[in-house]
Amino acid sequence: MPFIPFLSYALVTSFTPGPNNIMSLDSARRLGLKRAFPFLLGVTAGCFAIMLLACYFNLALYHFLPRVKVWMNVLGSLYMLYLAVKIAKSKPTTKDNDPNEGYSFKSGLLLQFINLKIILYGITVISTFVMPYDASYMTLFMISLLLTCIGFAAVMCWAVFGAMFQRFLNKYERSFNIIMALLLLYSALSIWI
Template identity: 90%
Template sequence: MPFIPFLSYALVSSFTPGPNNIMSLDSARRLGLKKAFPFLLGVTAGCFAIMLLACYFNLALYHFLPRVKIWMNVLGSLYMLYLAVKIAKSKSSTEDNDHNEGYSFKSGLLLQFINLKIILYGITVISTFVMPYDVSYIELITISLLLTCIGFVAVVSWAIFGAVFQRFLNKHERSFNIIMSLLLLYSALSIWM
């Protein structure tokens, strides 16, 4: 396996803005890093599940991708639009009594199963850098763990940014929420471009 191109692709894909990273930043900004951690663990667990599925069902997904892709696009876009509206309409952190709403382990986990970016990332990285080489089940699990670790570092990095700049972001919360909503809207629209 060409490790440097594999690692480059994995790092770039994991650290660029997308639903996981944007929601991780927002969760830490709203809740603080410690209270956002269940959401981050949910994202990580979901990422690992998607990577395993991408490994073991890659050929089947490619075969059925034309039929599955449109439904994944619709579900992913609708969920990102929902998140964008929810962030744009959210109350001030100081007024919001239910800070943890939407940032649980379960929501982080379930987000992965409709997050088109992570699904396509898993399919692409596995089919391009792993499947062409003779790999064992142990290697597939190891690759899935490696990709999950990279993803975990990415969401934690975005969450740390949200926590470190919490005071600044909270001071400019309305503008920040609109920018985050627009980024999610862009993510949803980019599926169709």
């Protein structure tokens, strides 16, 4: 397996803006790092499940991808648009509205199953860098674990950033929300470009 290209692709894809990273940053900004941790664990658990599914069903998905890809694109784009609108329209955090809304373990986990970026990432990295060289169950499991660890490091970095700059981001919450919504909109549009 070409490890350096594999690792480069995994790091760049994991750390660039996408639904996981943007939502992790926002959860830590709203809740603080400690209270955002269940969401981050949900994202990580979902990522691991997607990586395993990408490994064990990669050949079947790859065969049907032309038919499935359009529906995955539509569903992923619509969900990212929904998140963008929700973030853009969100009211400043006060004691009256619940900052925990949408940032549970379950929501982080379920996000992965409609997050087109992570699904296509899993399919691409496994089919390109792993399966041509070794498709043993142990290798696929270990690669899934490695990719999940890289993903966890990425969402933690974004969440730490959100927590570190919480006061600043909360002061400019409306502007921040619009920027985050635009990044999600860009993520949704980049699927079609």
